[in-house]
Amino acid sequence: MANPTAAMLVIGDEILSGRTRDANLAHLAGRLTLAAIDLKEARVVADDHRDIVSAVRALSTRWDHVFTSGGIGPTHDDITADAIAEAFETTIDIRADARELLAAFFRKSGVALNAARLRMARIPDGATLIDNPVSVAPGFTLGNVHVMAGVPAIFQAMLESVLPSLEGGAPILSRTLRVDRPEGEIADPLGQIARQFADVSVGSYPFVRQGRFGSNIVFRSSDETALGAALDAFAVHFPDGHEQ
């Protein structure tokens, strides 16, 4: 059976202006690979209500899970929760349980739960809260969309709250072999191997290091026997390949 699929939606002008370098996609990609959920697509959109709504609709219709990052804080440019509600044609309002989480947290630190902070308790109707052990303000899951913060430490913590509830597929086994030759020299036999072993994904990733070209060849499969056979075939053609 095929693995569950997923997409990521990164929300925020700061990524598109180059001000902030997104770190959440790479983190999510690595964690989903371990969980045997196939990340199939990612998008980055600006803080624009209509763009968020249409990306959420497109991704949540096509893939099993969607993970979003960004736009759930207290400021005027945090518009993700409202966009998610609209994407699912549901209402949104301050919710008692989320408000209580925030109230308890701010009471303890002697900080006012003002109108801006209360915005973080706005949760679309029908959503489940996602625990935020870093700064309390929760994320939420609505339908198949998991809405999380953009700050990497909080994104990562929320992801760990969500992952245990998701069903994964067969774990993907991965082996990487490096060949210190340019892709153009190895492409023909590599293509043959890729065609021969249909259950193994064979990716070739060129690099330039100290002015020399080399290739990392990544073999991925959930079938250990097929993976071993493909590696054996590779070793025949490329005895100079070494494990990375």
Next chain:
Amino acid sequence: MANPTAAMLVIGDEILSGRTRDANLAHLAGRLTLAAIDLKEARVVADDHRDIVSAVRALSTRWDHVFTSGGIGPTHDDITADAIAEAFETTIDIRADARELLAAFFRKSGVALNAARLRMARIPDGATLIDNPVSVAPGFTLGNVHVMAGVPAIFQAMLESVLPSLEGGAPILSRTLRVDRPEGEIADPLGQIARQFADVSVGSYPFVRQGRFGSNIVFRSSDETALGAALDAFAVHFPDGHEQ
């Protein structure tokens, strides 16, 4: 007049599996901001022909420019050029000028121009070549889509070949002020300022540093006077803000 718009399409399984951390989006974002071209959207898709075709169509229809990275090398998983040709409903074949570039390069280094390397001379009909000063194999521009390599050094070199030919808009001026207070404390006056100065984009980016919350406030505008006025208004509310 509004600035020209752009989107990026990152092509490659390796980004989605977490094996490789994309570096090209952040680089492109920074360069386009300097060129006064607004990056509005980015997508990452797998090495899947249909996914590439449909993303290219969606992005090139909506935005003024599309920049792609990845999938133009010699191996079996390099399928970008064919997908671009299909997206524009044109043909693709080995082109004489691209072939000659490769032949001259490999002749000089005494390397065979084999069938795999010749794949890098496959250029869609009607495209213009993009110079590759690093490893010769060219990128190309077809319609409003600029097709470039995934290896960061080559992507960056190709981008510098393309950018001078593109018309930019009014340069965006940007100022960042840091306030060592959590977003929840500054959100209300900040929202007022954002509403008051419609020509200035005001973004708030929270951070956690050594366990304390702070906010970077980014003001962006092509109108220097408006930008100055927004900063003055900000200083009244937040005398503790300091330039980053």
